[in-house]
Amino acid sequence: MLNPSLRGKAVAVCGSTQERHGIVLAKSELAKKAGIKTGMVNWEARQKCPDLIVVPPQYDQYLKYSKLTQEIYRRFTDKVEPFGMDECWLDVTESVGIFGSGMDIAREIKETVKKELGLTVSIGLSFNKIFAKLGSDMKKPDAITVVDEGTFREKVWPLPVDELIYVGRSTRNKLAKYGICTIGQLARADAELLQRVLGKNGIRIWIYANGRDISRVMETGWESPVKSIGHGITCTADLKNDLEVWKVLLELSQDVGHRLRTHELCAGGVELTVKDSGLHARQFQTRLAVPTQSPMEIGKTAKILFEKNHHWEMTVRAVTVRAINLMDWNDPRQIHLLDDMAKRQKQERLEDAVEEIRRRFGKRAVHSALLMGDIKIPDSKIHQVVLPGMMHE
Structure with missing residues (x-):
């Protein structure tokens, strides 16, 4: 948005190689198609995509636009829970009587952000936080993905297990040893086995895979108690x-x-x-x-x-x-x-x-x-x- 000449090109935001933060922090769709992944070291990214344009991070701009987009979200609900700089959960259950259905609200948010800030957003619409997050990642950019309670198995279970939140590379590799490679296989796995292999996190992700997450979206301004x-x-x-x-x-x-x-x-x-x-x-x-x-x-x-x-x-x-x-x-x-x-x-x-x-x-x-x-x-x-x-x- 700040440099229109970069549109439609393979672009990656990378940390400084000189200061040992030389990894890919974000990438454009064209760079993604070339095999560039978040967390990949800079030299590896350039090998995969010789025409890659590397730009430095601009945290002041990210924080500025994060604040502005959250102000738009709060026009529709007071339950806005940030998850990092560029993601939020919104609970719009009590807003449908004013603004229309969840889909109506999602469309309105998407168009408002684009019109007022010039940014595109990808939105996941679902019955719990886990699948809303998953939906927001399924189709990008400028998209809305619905994960319904009645049909989530058909849409979610075929996906690779590491598409689920909190299933990182290490957890994925441990699960693969037991033949668990998709979210559906995780959902159908024995909960006691998962607990033995992964501890409390095994039960947590099993609950997530089965669509049983009941955690609520916290109100704007709520602060988590400091634990460390x-x-x-x-x-x-x-x-x-x-x-x-x-x-x-x-x-x-x-x-x-x-x-x-x-x-x-x-x-x-x-x-x-x-x-x-x-x-x-x-x-x-x-x-x-x-x-x-x-x-x-x-x-x-x-x-x-x-x-x-x-x-x-x-x-x-x-x-x-x-x-x-x-x-x-x-x-x-x-x-x-x-x-x-x-x-x-x-x-x-x-x-x-x-x-x-x-x-x-x-x-x-x-x-x-x-x-x-x-x-x-x-x-x-x-x-x-x-x-x-x-x-x-």
Whole structure:
């Protein structure tokens, strides 16, 4: 829309290769037909489609138009639940008396978005959130797909199993070992087997495949309770030793500690995810003796987890630090017999002062000398964009 000369061509939005975000984030229909897939690395995409036009992401524009489209949605219903930047569930059950049938509302939304914003939208119309999401992906661009309660088996069950939400590559591969390759085969599979193979997620996707999802669309403005707070990053170059990893852990922990303060929460535990240069990810976690907001304490705990569990067979590509087992900061907390409370209180006063300086003069107004220079973290804020997580149920 912003560059009409790109219309009708094979175009892909790709992250920066220099900053290790070199994957396809979105693609045009022509690029899709050439075999380009979301998540494919840039060089592979260019091999599949030599004429591919690569453009950088424009998150400010995505966020702007996401907000504008949601404002249009809210003209038709107050139940609008975002799912990432560019998708929403709408419950229009109580709107049909005003605006007509679900199909009428879908058509009106599609035409309004096109007229006012110049964008096309693809809409799935169904009796539950799972099949509405599935329908929106079945036909693109500028389309409406209906998945009826009475006929969904004929339309949905022949599809590959990974067309279903929350069935990713790993889950697809596990299911394939048991001969489960389509959504219909998943629906007809033994629920107990799925639970043994996939845990709680096995039961969840079995329910989804059978059209039994009953989760509701949340009202506009509803916020999910914060269950964990984390910050992850793909480094600009592989980390090769403990010191390089410690610098990144400490930097990530600054953000985690700040967000804990913003939400008036404290961490009862720390979780660390490490992805090596072979793209294999491992996750570790531990409890804290005393709940904390301290970036230094969170960072040091993550450092201990790393040094205990990573044996340097491969270099490190990406790291995530997450505060877990969250508690309200104002709730009473059990002190630890061997903890030096005077030292802890002094550290908290120091970090209060640092937080206030950063609030007034900016994030980099005061920081650890260890974090000066190149610590292999990209300058861009691409990694801070929140992508879809679990839907509200």
